[in-house]
Amino acid sequence: MKSIYLDHAATTPVHPDVVEAMVPVYQETFGNPSSVHQFGRKARSILDKARRKAASSLNAHEKEIVFTSGGTEADNLAVIGTARANKDKGSHIITTSIEHHATLHAVEFLETEGFDVTYLPVDENGHVQLEDIKQALREDTILVSIMMVNNETGAVQPIAETAELLKDHQAYLHSDIVQAYGLMEIDVKELGVDLLAVSGHKINGPKGVGFLYVKEGTVLSSQQYGGEQERKRRAGTENVPAVRGLQAAIEVMEANRSTYQEKYLHYKRSFIQTLKDQEVAFEVNGNEETTAASIVNISFTGMNVETLLTNFDLSGIAASSGSACTAGSVEPSHVLTAMFGPGHPKTTNSIRFSFGLANDEGDVIEAAEKISQIIKRLA
């Protein structure tokens, strides 16, 4: 049976250039970058180059890059790190009800420490409204955290506009750009953000690595205790081979970003068109025009997520509901719940398909045809 991977928002295949870049590091450069001898220096020089690359990819300075174990740690560090370090300036945090759990659970934790959190609603297309941000903003707001592209629906959020809104306000602006980074050109100077979280494995890089952009002057406390790595902002020996892999992934991404974006958008359209041609009952959740190229979230009327995903997998098609599981069974998506309201059928009959490097057009159409057959059989 042929396998077709339509879950690139969960993770992506590692690009061959990335593997090629990492292998010699494992083979030859095992030194600890903090060591004061030649082995250490060799490793440190790999880190420096990667850091420069990560910085330049965002038009940032290399001192503004903190390597982490991935997107979750970067989000945690941004949210908890700034909140705790800026307690004297206020205790109010604004975020959205559609954030990734790396952010949501971090602010929920902060609530237990006495912080006051506002969770912004979204409209039925999954977009945060600027007016709501304006309304929620208080004098004692210290942090606003809004993701750039939602991981379940692909809905693009107004980050630059939010930054504009906060220009004369003390609050820091953090954005989880895990899903956006691989497809959109991001310039921190133009955008006006203070913190950005990035993950390596969502851009065809290795797992276990990511970074946080921290604008010069941002006050943030380390969340791990140990050595003085990453200029005291993230203790622990750096994962040098993975950081080297991340650099290679950024290089591949920069060289191909616009091609990839066009390609994935084309896949998405072919996929939707095929479902339409097959006369399957479905609705796209969110507005296609304001959604990232690689993600589409589809509601299959009258169906059930668990039955669909299991059937898809047994037919070789990998997709996901994008939301949390308990004991393997799918809970209604918090993102779709925010869009449509609790108990809405779309919260339990929607599937996220996300396109990427593992696909070609033939696969995508074949997958849509197989899916159509399954839907018709179950209907």
Add this chain to the structure above:
Amino acid sequence: MKEPKDTRVVVGMSGGVDSSVAALMLKEQGYDVVGIFMKNWDDTDENGVCTATEDYEDVIRVCNQLDIPYYAVNFEKQYWDKVFTYFLDEYKKGRTPNPDVMCNKEIKFKAFMDHAMSLGADYLATGHYAQVREKDGHFEMLRGKDNNKDQTYFLNQLSQDVLSKVMFPLGHLDKKEVRAIAEENDLATARKKDSTGICFIGERNFKEFLSEYLPAQPGRMETLDGEVKGQHDGLMYYTLGQRQGLGIGGAGDPWFVVGKNVEDNILYVGQGFHHDALYSDGLMASEANWTSGKAPEAPFECTAKFRYRQDDSRVTVYPAENGNWKVEFHEPERAITPGQAVVFYDGEICLGGATIDTVLKEDTALNYVG
């Protein structure tokens, strides 16, 4: 007849040793095996620990050892509506329900069976100790070979249609053999303790659990002659023939629950294990299912069980009004309990079963039984 490799069998996997071995045996026989875990109840505690999560972890580990795909399905809502609501309603009526029989009927062999079929399965398999025998397109359910583990009592509501689509790979094995197979194959669940009690209550205190859902109404404990012997904590906490927890001291034989009066909230007690009031010679039952698909020519003689893991007793079964059945015992029986199942056997064949409604003595209903 399809080849095993073209035959998809969905195995209901609980994370226990029985269903693990069931999956292993089917895999070894060459079937296209798919493991599925059912989540019927959420018992997440204040520390975020949930038995279902732990059990599903075991399912994953076993399925990876067997190299079969695994999934989960959530039937919490159906379980609540069909099994738990019934469970509480029965207690409210002063009866002693059997949620396992209902779970098999409504969830495992209905909702879950439908789910398996929607995945293109040819069969649904479980780790129950029971056997299915086919004769010219007709299916019989036989007791499991391990008499001590036989679970046909709980499966008495299965229909021909269901029996034509189920597999019980452990039916011809002893529990010891099942453990041994798990050990030999180094299955992750080989040494896992068997679960006990009602699945959604688990290891918790039954009384405490029930009190979260039903208000307890304490009342008088009396003999059938009206002599007050003390206070009870709520009728639902007691079952017929029970000795523990009455707290009646004094001389003579120990005291037992012999009946309930739901209307006046009285618990009847009597002295001695063999108290006369605990004995009856017949019962009326409803909700009958016959595994063959049609009721036997009645009246007929067979053996019956009135509770799980009890020796069979000889009975004669008569049809009664409104599709109910009357069961006459050849010897008096102790502590027949309304709400429990009466299950009929012809030798090794499980004929079916019904729910006990009233208990009879000399053709008269024993009102004090509840």
